[in-house]
Amino acid sequence: MTTTKKTKTSPSSIAQSPDQSAKVQNPERTAPVFVPPANFITREEGLVIYEDMVLGRSFENKCAEMYYRGKMFGFVHLYNGQEAVSSGVIRAMRRDEDYVCSTYRDHVHALSAGVTAREVMAELFGKSTGCSKGRGGSMHLFSAEHRLLGGYAFVAEGIPVATGTAFQSKYRREALGDENFDQVTACFFGDGAANNGQFFECLNMAALWKLPVIYVIENNKWAIGMSHERATSVPEIYTKGAAFGLVGVEVDGMDVLAVRDAAQKAVARARAGEGPTIIEALTYRFRGHSLADPDEMRAKEEKDFWFSRDPIRKLADYMTAQGLATKEELQAIDQRIDELIMDAVEFAESSPEPDPSELYDYIFAD
Numbered sequence: 001m002t003t004t005k006k007t008k009t010s011p012s013s014i015a016q017s018p019d020q021s022a023k024v025q026n027p028e029r030t031a032p033v034f035v036p037p038a039n040f041i042t043r044e045e046g047l048v049i050y051e052d053m054v055l056g057r058s059f060e061n062k063c064a065e066m067y068y069r070g071k072m073f074g075f076v077h078l079y080n081g082q083e084a085v086s087s088g089v090i091r092a093m094r095r096d097e098d099y100v101c102s103t104y105r106d107h108v109h110a111l112s113a114g115v116t117a118r119e120v121m122a123e124l125f126g127k128s129t130g131c132s133k134g135r136g137g138s139m140h141l142f143s144a145e146h147r148l149l150g151g152y153a154f155v156a157e158g159i160p161v162a163t164g165t166a167f168q169s170k171y172r173r174e175a176l177g178d179e180n181f182d183q184v185t186a187c188f189f190g191d192g193a194a195n196n197g198q199f200f201e202c203l204n205m206a207a208l209w210k211l212p213v214i215y216v217i218e219n220n221k222w223a224i225g226m227s228h229e230r231a232t233s234v235p236e237i238y239t240k241g242a243a244f245g246l247v248g249v250e251v252d253g254m255d256v257l258a259v260r261d262a263a264q265k266a267v268a269r270a271r272a273g274e275g276p277t278i279i280e281a282l283t284y285r286f287r288g289h290s291l292a293d294p295d296e297m298r299a300k301e302e303k304d305f306w307f308s309r310d311p312i313r314k315l316a317d318y319m320t321a322q323g324l325a326t327k328e329e330l331q332a333i334d335q336r337i338d339e340l341i342m343d344a345v346e347f348a349e350s351s352p353e354p355d356p357s358e359l360y361d362y363i364f365a366d
């Protein structure tokens, strides 16, 4: 990665203010600054990434609206603010070939992996046309077609699943001699999940067997209302693989080009048989933990600072400054995505509920 200097991810006054305990609990990290080399992305690549991020943002905004209108039930965790991580990693992988493993905050990972907005929205509405046939809901999106290994309600639950998936790719390729199995698995999870024991067991196995897996930690500074700094003895998660001899990098998770650069290198390492990588993306969720969270724990100054680092605006500014796209072209994409999401809502609304006679279907693999 081209790193020239480190920059504070927020003003130091936030971290030092003595009268605001939430702020003191969660001091800011310095993120590496990524300076893209000339021609780092083509116009086409930039437009794909931009569209992917806008799709994620607009989809989640519509989810909030539909949730409050009573169209979906249970917990719904939105991804606003973190789009650069999903788009930067997943759009650097082979669609429908490489694997993606998510968490309960899974809508945008599913969209980046190629699951249609229609299928994701219908799943959130509990309809039979949803990607999990209406059985899963928000936290349990799944698609064999798009190699989405699932959303998982339990924190860290996806880590062993992703590690096992990477193992099967490696086993089929090396033990069974099938060269077609060179897939890479990206495993997304949060800063809170990185304190779970499964993470460390899997790091050991992944490093020992040089598995083609990327552990992408979305460090958004908070695990519900628990600040990362209060919950962990070593806040720099990317360093935790060192005990296992595993490569770890930190990236500015609000800069999709920085994430993409780290992801491309990690994918190349994994595909070349050089083993796993930890990518710790320093990011922020723009909404509460879930739509049931009034979001009263985080300081206004902290939120305002991160809002000012919006990853979509950052890419838009880069593309226009580099002459890769005009403002009008980007606005046309925004408009197209709005229409696509309206179509997804109409599809979800008009789709049938699962038929009670099919209650026992899809419980076991056929």
Ligand SMILES: Cc1ncc(C[n+]2csc(CCOP(=O)(O)OP(=O)(O)O)c2C)c(N)n1
Pocket: 105, 153, 154, 155, 156, 189, 190, 191, 192, 193, 194, 218, 220, 222, 223, 224, 289
């Ligand atoms: C094993 C387990 N313990 C506790 C919970 C309750 N819980 C749900 S989300 C969450 C916070 C996880 O935070 P993090 O991993 O940082 O992800 P984020 O929500 O910030 O994306 C907790 C503790 C759970 N779902 N599973």
Ligand SMILES: [Mg+2]
Pocket: 190, 191, 192, 218, 219, 220, 221, 222, 223, 224
């Ligand atoms: Mg978190």
